[in-house]
Amino acid sequence: MAFGDKKTEDTGITDHAATVTATCTGYSPAATDLMVGTYFTGAANGAADTTGFASAVSVFLSATATDDGHIFWKVGTDTELVCSDDSGSMEEQVLVAAIFEGPFKTAPIDLTDTGVKETSDPFTTGTAVGNTAQASELMIAIGVYRHGTNNSQVTFTQTGDVGGTVSSLTTTEGLGSYKHVVFGFQVLTGVGTVGLTLPNSNNNTGRIGFATFMEDAGGGGGGSTHHIHLPLLGVG
DSSP: OOTTOEEEEEEEEEEEEEEEEEEEOSOOOOTTOEEEEEEEESSTTOOEEBTTTBSSOOOOOOSSOSOEEEEEEEEOOSSOOEEEEEEEEEEEEEEEEEEEOOOEEEEEEEEEEEOOSBOOSSEEOOSTTOOOSSSOEEEEEEEEEEOSSOOOOOOOEEOSTTOOOOEEEEEEEOSSSOEEEEEEEEEEOSSSOOOEEEOOTTOOOEEEEEEEEEEOTTSOOOSSOOOOOOOOOOOO
């Protein structure tokens, strides 16, 4: 496999329950692989137990938002499977977890950006966060929105000058108020700006964002736990 290739994935959805779990089974990450989770909950200021990424780390940064979204990650070890348990307060919980081929740096985060909460078509992020630090990085994208029936808005477009195509990994749909998570990824092969759009033809309320993760060209990364707080939304 090449750098940034997806090795495995899993999703978890539950309706008005306190916990959702997504477990990537059947593959043990190498020490330099990247484990990623994207998460959307209806609980304000909920707690999180992200077993397999980090223990008892809060991913909810707003004490008032009725909904929150997040990207969390870990550079893996050769013995640990991805298993993510996220808890809310009896609300819809949506979680996607995946493992990507390394080698990633032990502190791999480069660029992060989120768009504003909006109902415009399309959802957008900015490209004003600067250029990527190096040519070889993996971008992870998250889109979160509500719609009672439409879960077909799953194709990110790359608007930065890095160019290329963003793959839609998985879309999951919460029940009740129909929360949607779109998980995308793209291997970046040149230095430049990064930006995204996601269709919003029904003018849903939502937001999108991304984080880029640097390849370790020297192959010496991995084996350590790291965490980024990427506040994405309050769409209540």
